[in-house]
Amino acid sequence: MDPLTVTAPPAELARRLYAALATGDRPELDTLLHPEFHGVLADGMPFGIGGEYRGADAMRADGWGGIGRHFAARAEAAQFLPLEDGRLLVTGRYTGTGRHGGGPVDAAFAHLITVTDGRISALEQHTDTARWTAAASPFTTLTLRITDGVAALRLNRPEHNNAINEAVAADLSEAATRIAEDDSVRAVLLGGNGPMFTVGGDIDLFAGTAHADLPAVLRRSIDDYHLALERLTEIDAPLVVAVRGAAAGGGLGMVCAADVVVAAEDAVFTVGYGGIGLTADGGNSWYLPRLIGLRRAQEMFLLNRRLSAAEALEWGLVTRVVPDAAVEEEAAAIATRLATGPTRAFGGMRRLLRQSFDTDLRGQLAAEKAVITEAATTTDAAEGIAAFAGKRRPRFIGD
Template identity: 70%
Template sequence: MTTSAADLARRLYSALAEGDRAVLDEILAPDFVGRLADGMPFGVGGEHEGPDAMRREGWGGIARHFTARAEPAAFADLADGRLLVTGRYTGFGRAGGGPVDAAFAHVLTVTDGRISALEQYTDTARWQAAAPRYSTLTLDVADGLATLRLDRPKQNNAIDAAMGHDLAVASTALAEDPTVRAVLLAGNGPMFTAGGDIDVFTGTPAADLPDTLRRMIDDYHFALDRLTSLDAPVVAAVHGAAAGGGLGLVCAADIVVAAEDAVFATGYGAIGMTSDGGNTWYLPRLIGLRRTQELFLTNRRLTAAEALDWGLVTSVVPADEVEDTATRLASRVAAGPTRSYGAVRRLLRQSFDSGLRDQLAAERQSIVDAARTSDTLEGVIAFTEHRRPRFTGN
């Protein structure tokens, strides 16, 4: 018992550190139950029934907000036959979080050669202190690609005041980070976003609702404005559904990859509301006035195929290919001439409101400005040398 349980435990910690799902499938019992300490940040504490739930909501919830690993130091048999593992968590909180340094005690139950239960005890205050600045999303930047992922999966990534604030902070961080050359928008869980959180309406006293909505939408609209103003192009990966104000994130993107089973809807009329998220500005420009009127007045739900036909999305792929396809596109864009892309984004956005003479003048100025960048020089030299340019985003 001692050797086999300790060996299973060592394999568990190694698999978690390496993200080895095959090993986890092998050593976790089908009826595995994990219990993380109450008080763990982002609601990951509590009981998770089944290996999939533990991977997705327990360990996965931690991994979305922290880069941390459990480092076991000692193994001891308990009188009731379970195994006690003690050690420390080390790492750091993502997105500006602090260092993680917290002792842990795990009590493992082994049944028929597989781990059937894990109980976690740890200093949750240290985890809270290391928590990243975002509670409803994650933001990672690597090799010029920023991945901004909505992270309220149990609420279908519905937008509440906290998410509006987080999006405002995150969009500002993107605007201030010169290394960002493309942004990938995605969502955890079964849905890209359900739009505005209905709990805001049902859980706010009627007298307070107008001011609550004003503050929430101010933050969200600030974020959308920042995202559209970036030099870095934005790619969205849409699965499940994009609805209500959440359509604003789809519209703000330059490239939208949708799953074959994705649906799109405004949904405002169903609850007697008007519109937010820039939908009344973007949708007429993207799909036309008549189709926009139909969406708002009939609450029509568009399939992915219809959204592609109408011009709301760029491409439609099988559901299990959405993330990979969008990531490849975003990575390709991140390798491009970022400052020139930014100029093109602005030119296209203003073209509907500019006269031809003003647009021609704006194009002339953008060409002159681009000629001062190192990427334009590199592009011209690469063209004459018959090779692929190596852009740096400057």
């Protein structure tokens, strides 16, 4: 052991710790950290980084390592204050930037450091997690967090009832691309902040756009929005949508594209295009006849039929209806369950079901044969069969 570690005061050990973290000095960290080190990062840190880490290795790999994977930031200590209980209080600021398109990091911190036998045995972090979350996201109109295989995507324009404008469409396209490119995603959970899922297209945008310019504005927005929907339907990970308030207009397309829809008892569903002299987007004209039947789709489009949650359940538009207060919890539980399932098999199921309306029987039989034989090559198929034969619960890994 470095003799300085035994004799150095806690403030000196802390200074060395921050320097080692800034430079990635693994030998120095091995010297400084006690074998029974216990780290705590603040609850609410983005990407699921917050929580307890038992052992120096866990803290390096998943605590500080998790921060390093998502942020290029460092802790700049300003004050070192000994406490009566023997711990050291260090205050300062985190500065840096989010990786992968994130914004600047500028968050105050307070660290409570414990020294045992001349080595750092505990560090408890307190910080402004909202600033970290803001720095983590390159998005201005939605939030995206990927934790334990679930990509939680939330529309975030509650003051506009999550209306879809050009910025929302662009953010959705980028978020869907990131989800599609992330092999850790095994389920997608889509919802909206505030009381409303989405009212669909932004009427204020339409009204504030010169009539001659509206087609170009719509084209740009719909290009991005449709790309997002395509990517969310093409990935293996199932899509769960939580609906509170309303799902209207083009926003109804996200409900239609979902594999599971959980709706609040007071939620409503409508297309509403006829009321403003427009037609359809968001895949509504493709999905609705398949989900609820042509006659009912005609009624929704031509007569502006507005469905209650109970009617949407009866018509087959949603999967289940629960009290408003239970929507988010129920949808999250379903997404979590799906994230522990056989992800590649789920992807095959999604594709087979989606193409079944446009494929004749012979073609569908051939597709089923091709998809199931491909699924049979996966690790999850071997595990599932072995678990069934052994009368135990399978442990799928998504491959």
